[in-house]
Amino acid sequence: MLPFEFTRPALLLLILPIAAALGFWFVRSLSDFPIRQRIASLVTRSIICLLLVLALAGLTWLHRTHEQFVLFVVDQSLSVGANAETTATEFLKQAADNKGSHQVAFLPFASTIGNVQDEPVVYGATPSILGKPKSPVEDIPPAGGTTAEQLAIRDGTNLAAAIEAAAAHLPPGYVSHIVMLTDGNQTDGNAIAAAARSRVPVTTIPLPMRAEPEVQVSAVEVPTEVREGEPFFVDVTIHSNHDDEGLVEVFRGDHKVISESRALKSGENRFRFQQSIDRDRMAAFKVRVSGLKSDTLLDNNADSGLVYAAGKPRVLIIESDPDLIRDLAYALEDEGIQVDVRPPQGMPDTLAGLQNYELLMLSNVPATALTQQQMEITRTWVQELGGGFIMLGGEQSFGLGGYYKSTLEEILPVRSDFEKEKEKPSLGIVLVIDRSGSMDGDPLEMAKSAAQSAVELLGNRDQIAVLAFDDQTYVISEMQSASNKGKISDEISRIESGGGTSMYPAMEMSFEILNSTSAKLKHVIMLTDGVSNAGDFEGMARKMVSAKMTVSTVAVGGSADTQLLESIARIGKGRYYLAEDPSQVPQIFAKETVTASKSAIDEQPFVPQVLRVTHALQEIDMEAAPELLGYVMTRPKPTSEVILVTGKGDPLLVWWRYGLGMTAAFTSDAKRRWADEWMKWPGYGKFWTQVVRQTMRKSDTRGMQIA
Structure with missing residues (x-):
């Protein structure tokens, strides 16, 4: 074993560049001193630099020693009984008398830490912990303090702080040891963690707790x-x-x-x-x-x-028709919550805008009404800044709102896809996608992703076909059961761009395909970004309606023939969408697929059932709650907490923690369509107030105490 060590050995590498610099100086020096004098100068400089590097590297000389430094850490809290005080006093005196060549010191502690002293710790009327501090920076009252002050010092046992203080007082050059005399009645800190951090042997001598009843x-x-x-x-x-x-x-x-x-x-x-x-x-x-x-x-x-x-909490409610949600806002305000109600156009698009609120609630707002940036900002606000988020049900929420696989669905405790009931009518759907040259890049990639998401949302009893068109019409995937999801998705992924824009033949083919299926519901979604060659589009739309088919259209960007597409959707009893950003297309397809299937909404009245008892429902008689008239079907995520369910066992109120924040889903609504009876219920305001307070951002800092 070497007789020395380095505390910062990595700094020894400085020798290499210093040696190179000295060698360069010696060889290239223009000095006219004799060679012997130049060598002497080089040696002197080298020694000085070497000593500096050794000092920086923390050179430490080692020597063997058997001399010990034992620090006795003595508990003087009120929980230590009189018998223990006598035992401890005798033990400490013997330790001082029998120390021999070793060094000992004594450190009293209770809720605070006393001063290290050479003499054994004193119990009795004026314990050592109450002695006058040796250093003015140590915040320990003098012995002449009031009884209340003395009791405050002794009313607690901070073992962790005592171990940390003891380790800090151990001098170098000794075999160090900490001996703790305590009853182990820890009231503050983590003694085990402190002992591990100290890297010093710690021996405990248990003292009996106060025998008197306390x-x-x-x-x-x-x-x-x-x-x-x-x-x-x-x-x-x-x-x-x-x-x-x-x-x-x-x-x-x-x-x-x-x-x-x-x-x-x-x-x-x-x-x-x-x-x-x-x-x-x-x-x-x-x-x-x-x-x-x-x-x-x-x-x-x-x-x-x-x-x-810190003042009243603030909640922002975004609702497609703000007047319909006013009753909920008034109910929350009656319970001491400040509420702002805005249409989707008032949704904040910066973190600073959301930071003014503790909770964001979306009521019947489709994903297409929000930008990708707004969704990502909301996710960041919840995950990293602890914001609260609630989505309410409605005909434009969850899957019906196009949230499947969206950024907001990621933070929600439920998924927008669900197991389609057997009694729901089957759907036959044809996706018609523009693959012309102008769709090259993001527009076509987003359209393909949207089509694949639509396939995932269909039930096994549903059927789907996929067509693509440029100058011609291509059958990408023949009409088949949606249970073949992997095969259909793979076929969609192979669509490539090229050619002009001739949409009418594709529309005509979609009619022929649907006309030959046995599905109860038949729907076409047509997507394009350009102006198509001429065709009798409106006549074909009327023909489809006569055959009990519906047609929806999606215009991508501002170059599409929006007037024609809007007319087709209106005549075809479907919906028209303008996707100014291609990233909106997946949400549009998801919304259309779920809406066309007519299976995401259940409008049979039901009484909510409590699945999980929680303090958020305290003092609310849920058995007296009236019926809700409908809800949007969803699936709870594996780690979410399902609080309320419908009569069929589907999730009604679900929440979970996402990062630093919390999110919740209420799959019915809070307005007159489905909650008309609930709004007359005396528990309506209290229910929503407690759900909001459970979900909203709150301080998690704990532990401020005063004596």
């Missing part, structure tokens, strides 16, 4: 910040060395808000009380335990926590 309120934990009216919990920890029963009281300022008789078992007892702040900007919550059968020290039977109220 109960103390060890901790009152509250959030440092909440929103006005937001429910939060006051978490209380009470330690007892015997079984007892007492009255636990919670005070907000001078006002008693809770008074409950609670049984206390020997050891740690934890209790949780829900509270809220309605008007005060700052509130102190004091917890006191009294009426005990037996207790020795009364001064440690109370503790407090401080909470700051």
Whole structure:
């Protein structure tokens, strides 16, 4: 073993560039000194540089030693009994007398850390922990302090802080050892983690806890910040060395808000009380335990926590028809929540715009009304900034709104695809895609992706065909069962661009294909970005309607013949879409596919069923809740929490945590189409208030305490 070591050995590599620089200087020097003098100068410079590098690398000389430095860390908290104090005092005196050639020191601690001293720790009327600090920066009151101050210092046991302080006081050059005398009644910190970090052997000598009956309120934990009216919990920890029963009281300022008789078992007892702040900007919550059968020290039977109220929470509701959601907004405002209602055009498109709110709610807003940027900003706001997000059901929500595989579906706790019921009518659908030269690049790739998503949304009883056109019409995938999803998707992926734009023959072929199927519902989706060659499009649309078919059209970009496409959709009893950005096409196809299947909505009245009991439904009589008149069918994601279900077991209220935030899906609505009876229910406002408060952004900082 070498007699030295380096604390920063990587810095030894500096020798190489320094040696090169010195060699270059020696060879290229223009000095006219004699060679001997130049060599002497080189040696001197080299030695100086070497010493500097060794110093930077932390050269340390090692020598063997058997001399120990033992630091006795002594618990002087109130939980240490009188018998333990006597035992500890005798043990420490013997350690001091028998130290021999070794070094010993003593460190008293309780809730705070005392000063290292050479003499054994003193118990009794004035314990060492109350001694005058040797350093003015150590915040330990002098022995002449008040009884309350002294009790505050001794009312707790911070083992972790004691170990960290002891490790910091150990001098180099000794075999170090920490010996802890404690009853192990830890009230703060993590002693095991602190011992592991110290890398110093730690021996514990257990001291018996106070034999006299003792109960103390060890901790009152509250959030440092909440929103006005937001429910939060006051978490209380009470330690007892015997079984007892007492009255636990919670005070907000001078006002008693809770008074409950609670049984206390020997050891740690934890209790949780829900509270809220309605008007005060700052509130102190004091917890006191009294009426005990037996207790020795009364001064440690109370503790407090401080909470700051940061004003009313703000919620932004985006609704296609804002007037229809006003009743929900008024109900939330009656419960102390500030609400802004906007149409989709008012959706923020920056993080700064969303940061003004704790929660964003979308009510019956299709994905096509939002930009990809707005969706991505919402995801970032939830995931990284803790925002809350709720989507309500409606004829333009979830799958019906085109959210399948969208950025917003990623953050939702439900999926827009679902198992189609057997009694639902089968769908025959033909996708007609423009593959002309102008579609090359993103437009065609997005169209192919949209077609593949449409296939995934179809049930096994549905049928699909895919056509593509330029100057000619191509059968990409023949009419077949949608259960062949892999085969159809692979065929779609092979579409390539080229040629002109002749859409009428493709429309005519789609009619012939659908006319030969047995599907109950028949639908065509036509997509193009240009102006087609002439054809009797309107006549063909009327012919399709007569055959009980519907036609929807999608214009990609501003160069398409929007007037013609809009006319075809109107006559064909379908829908017309203008996708200014090709990235909107997948949402449009998803929306059209689900809408055409007429299977995503169930409008049979049902009474919501509670599947999972949660505090968000506290004090709400869900058994008295009236019927809802419909909902959008979805599937819960594997790690989500399903709270309410429909009469058929489909998800109604589902939530989960996404990153730092929380999102929820309510598959019915909160307005008169499906919630007409609910809006007359006395629990309507309370239900939505508690769901909103559960989901919205909230502070998770805990632990501010005051003595």
